[in-house]
Amino acid sequence: MRKPIGGANELNSMMSNANVTTTTMKMRKGLWSPEEDEKLMNYMITNGQGCWSDIARNAGLQRCGKSCRLRWINYLRPDVKRGAFSPQEEELIVHLHSLLGNRWSQIATRLPGRTDNEIKNFWNSTVKKRLKKSSSNSSSPNTSLDSSSSEHRDIMGGLMSMQDSSTFAAMYMDSSQRSSTSSSLQAIYMNQTMERLPLTGDHGPNMPILNASCYGTPQVGMDDNEISYQGCYQIFGGDLGLEDEMFNIPPLENMTNNNSTQGIKRENLDDTNNSMIITNNMNQCYNKVQAITEGFENCWEGEDELKVEEWDFEELMRESSMFPSFD
DNA sequence: AACGCATACAACCGCGGGGGG
DNA sequence: ACCCCCCGCGGTTGTATGCGT
Numbered sequence: 266m267r268k269p270i271g272g273a274n275e276l277n278s279m280m281s282n283a284n285v286t287t288t289t290m291k292m293r294k295g296l297w298s299p300e301e302d303e304k305l306m307n308y309m310i311t312n313g314q315g316c317w318s319d320i321a322r323n324a325g326l327q328r329c330g331k332s333c334r335l336r337w338i339n340y341l342r343p344d345v346k347r348g349a350f351s352p353q354e355e356e357l358i359v360h361l362h363s364l365l366g367n368r369w370s371q372i373a374t375r376l377p378g379r380t381d382n383e384i385k386n387f388w389n390s391t392v393k394k395r396l397k398k399s400s401s402n403s404s405s406p407n408t409s410l411d412s413s414s415s416e417h418r419d420i421m422g423g424l425m426s427m428q429d430s431s432t433f434a435a436m437y438m439d440s441s442q443r444s445s446t447s448s449s450l451q452a453i454y455m456n457q458t459m460e461r462l463p464l465t466g467d468h469g470p471n472m473p474i475l476n477a478s479c480y481g482t483p484q485v486g487m488d489d490n491e492i493s494y495q496g497c498y499q500i501f502g503g504d505l506g507l508e509d510e511m512f513n514i515p516p517l518e519n520m521t522n523n524n525s526t527q528g529i530k531r532e533n534l535d536d537t538n539n540s541m542i543i544t545n546n547m548n549q550c551y552n553k554v555q556a557i558t559e560g561f562e563n564c565w566e567g568e569d570e571l572k573v574e575e576w577d578f579e580e581l582m583r584e585s586s587m588f589p590s591f592d
Numbered sequence: 593a594a595c596g597c598a599t600a601c602a603a604c605c606g607c608g609g610g611g612g613g
Numbered sequence: 614a615c616c617c618c619c620c621g622c623g624g625t626t627g628t629a630t631g632c633g634t
Contacts, residue, residue: 296602296628316619334620335603370622385623386601597633604626613617 293327297336301326305333306341339380346378350387358384359392 293301308324317330326333339345350358354376361372369381369388376384 294604318619330619331605331621332603338621339602367623381622382602389624390600595634597631599631600629602626602628605624606622607624608620608622610620611618613615 292329292332294332297340301328302336302341305336309337309341335382339382344378345380345383350379350391354379355387355392358388362388362392 304324304326305320308320312320312323314320317334319330321328321330321333324333328336357376358372361375365371367385369385373379373381373384
């Protein structure tokens with residue numbers, strides 16, 4: 266619906282105004298111009314992440330560090346997935362929200378490529394209203410979002426049944442739901458980043474190693490042994506129990522029952538499943554990276570690049586249903 | 593065409609936590 | 614113990630765009 270902010274004349278005039286005020290060193294506010302984006306992007310490419318105040322200063326931006334951080338995390342970061350939320354993501358958000366409440370950052374860690382801000386906005390603008398509408402239509406007085414109840418599924422009205430995980434995953438990867446906002450900048454970033462990525466490791470032939478995570482931001486100072494594939498697995502909400510050093514998966518923090526949380530993965534995923542999930546997700550990482558090298562746009566457009574099994578949402582939802590609820 | 597409303601999303605603000613001096 | 618700085622989070626506001634009248 267809404268077009269991405271880009272080369273609006275207004276922004277250029279804002280930049281001009283900003284330049285006028287440079288002498289006063291007054292921090293700029295408001296929308297970011299393409300020039301500012303480029304400055305920040307270039308700086309991040311060259312120097313990587315650091316103290317945001319320094320970044321703002323050294324990149325030649327009249328922005329506070331906070332603003333730079335926000336812009337990077339929510340918009341410029343190459344792993345940010347843009348575009349509409351799929352029904353599956355929506356269901357996952359609703360489900361996770363029923364478990365975690367307004368802990369957007371924690372929800373976001375389980376939706377690779379989505380930012381807490383994006384999820385929060387999506388929730389406030391769309392899901393909340395839909396749930397309200399659904400609950401008002403419901404004859405039952407119980408409007409809580411207990412994920413285990415049939416009510417929960419009713420509230421999901423209009424959403425696809427989770428029984429069909431194939432459709433689920435296919436729709437999740439629907440390229441039509443992705444925009445190419447900022448893709449040129451991302452392409453620049455990723456192409457430059459890829460050139461610096463080591464393409465070695467014990468993860469299969471030609472399996473690239475990504476710093477920090479496949480969906481994360483390359484970080485200066487990490488060696489190969491510190492690299493994790495966190496982003497690929499984080500939505501599983503626990504420790505897979507395999508190669509702990511490599512597969513660093515954050516648990517659902519602050520759960521009221523940590524014992525059950527910790528035990529879920531090992532109890533419910535046998536080694537075969539573990540291997541399959543890891544392999545599939547690593548393949549996804551590899552495919553994604555490969556796509557990136559061929560041009561960022563293609564990353565989301567290739568129909569066959571991201572396979573259905575790679576995101577076993579049925580499994581995910583089943584597992585997250587087993588987590589204890591919050592009060 | 594003009595206006596107003598709804599929507600989506602970017603960005604800001606305030607607060608709290610953590611670390612260092 | 615205190616202060617300062619930085620970071621991250623959640624709530625909120627601002628604004629561009631779409632759409633109906």
